[in-house]
Amino acid sequence: MNFKKILEYQRIDQEILALENEVYKSKERTNLATAKTNIAKSTEIINKLKDEATTLLASYNSVQEKIDELKAELDEYEGVLDGVQDIAETDYHIKKVSAIVDRISALEKEVALGSKRIDEINDKYKKTWDQGVKDTVFFKTAKADYDKLVEDYRPQVVEKVNARDALKGDIPEKILELYASLRAAKKMPAFVPYDQKSSGCCPRCGMEVANDTLAKLKNPGDYAECPNCRRILFIPEN
Ligand SMILES: [Zn+2]
Incomplete structure (x- = not known):
């Protein structure tokens, strides 16, 4: 089989991957990822604070109710x-009354602590909210920068994708499928020339190739799968 077309396909495809990689490694994409993480962090803090405030308010109300009950009980001792x-x-009565008074003062301490915590939550909420506003501004800028970068890359990517896909008709389907699965497994290049210099080893993974595989690689156009990395080794035609 002639490998010229699939090699051409692979060459263009690797150029496309290189462009995608440039975008992936760009500061624009890194900034965008950071912006997203920052917003997620602020949102998480805000949600936790809301949950804590809800719980605190519920317990504040129930403690307040208990205090009211105890005060009513105290009123009954009047006179x-x-x-x-x-x-x-x-x-006996004095002990009863002082026990109620102690209980009320303990609960009031609890209320005071809770209200202190509510103030802290309020403060933190405000700060996080302000940070969230800044994060959103940063996100919008980062997103615009990233979109512009992608837009700048688009023409050359489209051109290469078109050139690559135009070769599809000249390549057997089975070969394209093999290529696609190796590409998906990040085994690039997927098709590797095997020649005299390869001396019994896969030129990509370096593992020694077993004799039954070597037996399939005799003449130009022959090909076989590397038993180790699964790439396709082939004997080039000149
Ligand atoms: Zn290999």
Whole structure:
């Protein structure tokens, strides 16, 4: 089989990959990726703060309810000592009242802590929000720069894609399929000339090629799969 067309196809395709790689490694794409990460981070912080604030407010309300209940209980003790003669009974009531007072003051401490935390959350929320606004501005610029880069590359990519695809009709389908699967597996170049200099080893992966494979590589136009890297080795026609 003649490999000239598939080699031409492969050459143009590798040029396309090189262009794609240039775009991938560009500072424009890196900036865009950073901008996306920054926005994702701010969004995550904002969501966590919202969740925490919701939980805190719910517990604030329930603590406040408990305090109200205890205060109502306290009101019931008003005047209770007036009619009491017995010292033991007085003692009993005083202990009851002071237990309620202690409980109220503990809950009020809890409320104070919660409200301090709410203030902190508010503060952090504001800062994160401001950062998010800056992140969005950065993202818009990065996106515009990246889009422009892609646009700049487009004509040469389109030209090469057209030139590459125009060769498809001259290449057997089976060979194109082999090429596509090796390309997808990032085994490029996929088709590798095997000649005298290769001396029993795959010129790409360097592994020794077994005899049954070598037996298929005798004459120009012969081809076989490297048992190790799966690339297609072939004997070039001159
Ligand atoms: Zn190999």
